[in-house]
Amino acid sequence: xxxxxxxxxxxxxxxxxxxxxxxxxxxxxxxxxxxxxxxxxxxxxxxxxxxxxxxxxxxxxxxxxxxxxxxxxxxxxxxxxxxxxxxxxxxxxxxxxxxxxxxxxxxxxxxxxxxxxxxxxxxxxxxxxxxxxxxxxxxxxxx
Numbered sequence: 001x002x003x004x005x006x007x008x009x010x011x012x013x014x015x016x017x018x019x020x021x022x023x024x025x026x027x028x029x030x031x032x033x034x035x036x037x038x039x040x041x042x043x044x045x046x047x048x049x050x051x052x053x054x055x056x057x058x059x060x061x062x063x064x065x066x067x068x069x070x071x072x073x074x075x076x077x078x079x080x081x082x083x084x085x086x087x088x089x090x091x092x093x094x095x096x097x098x099x100x101x102x103x104x105x106x107x108x109x110x111x112x113x114x115x116x117x118x119x120x121x122x123x124x125x126x127x128x129x130x131x132x133x134x135x136x137x138x139x140x141x142x143x
Contacts, residue, residue: 001094003087006037007058010045011065011095012102018069021106023114023138026124028102033123046131057086061095068099069106113137 001008009032016024032042044051048062060082067074083092108114116124116138124133 001091003061003091003094003098006032006035007061008095008098009035009037010042010048010058011061011098013042014045014048014062015065015069015099015102016106018066019071019103019106019110021102021110022124022133022136023109023116023120024102024106025128025133026116026120026135026138029127030120030123033127039127042127055086060086064095065099068096069103109138115140 009028013025013028013032016028029042033039041053044053045062048054048059054062060079064075064079064083067076067079080092083095087095116135121135121139124135
């Protein structure tokens with residue numbers, strides 16, 4: 001696609017946060033860091049609406065990600081109008097497809113209490129815990 005992969009990882013992260021999936025939050029933060037998203041930008045994603053590290057185009061995409069991650073879905077016509085100011089129809093489809101894929105993954109991993117691997121746990125504890133993240137039910141299950 002033509003939407004930057006780093007931004008798609010941030011979109012996935014905020015959609016997962018909005019849905020409350022701790023498993024996907026840790027994995028998307030880890031993935032963002034691996035792709036080269038600066039730590040200060042990953043930290044600021046919690047305040048993307050006001051952070052100078054985010055462009056208006058990124059804010060529009062992240063607004064839709066947060067609203068689409070909610071149940072019930074909170075995306076509005078105004079949000080799509082803002083997306084269209086910055087993104088082509090093809091890119092909007094790509095953004096929504098990313099959010100939708102994580103909608104499935106959020107429900108699956110949260111419902112199944114998928115155990116988190118060591119590295120995403122470490123990322124979550126180091127970078128997300130200050131914003132309320134815990135491993136929760138995704139901790140390693142003892143046999």
